[in-house]
Amino acid sequence: MPLYEYRCKECGNVVEFRSSMSAKEEMAATLQCKSCGSGDFTQVFSGIALTNDSKSAGPAHPPPSGGCCPGGMCNLQ
Numbered sequence: 001m002p003l004y005e006y007r008c009k010e011c012g013n014v015v016e017f018r019s020s021m022s023a024k025e026e027m028a029a030t031l032q033c034k035s036c037g038s039g040d041f042t043q044v045f046s047g048i049a050l051t052n053d054s055k056s057a058g059p060a061h062p063p064p065s066g067g068c069c070p071g072g073m074c075n076l077q
């Protein structure tokens with residue numbers, strides 16, 4: 001069952017819960033912030049950078065060591 005993260009729009013508190021895909025929206029509708037009591041949440045998508053802060057961190061996938069292609073196939077020529 002996938003894990004979902006929702007962030008409180010009022011105070012930024014993040015709530016996590018596990019739910020089936022079909023019940024996700026229903027679960028989200030019943031969320032209430034433990035910090036400020038707000039029920040206004042927005043989904044956080046894990047693994048996707050939502051801010052611009054990480055853009056200067058460089059390529060996500062560095063080239064494989066040893067040459068232009070994985071496994072050293074270039075060296076066979």
Ligand SMILES: [Zn+2]
Nearest residue numbers: 008011033036
């Ligand atoms: Zn809150």
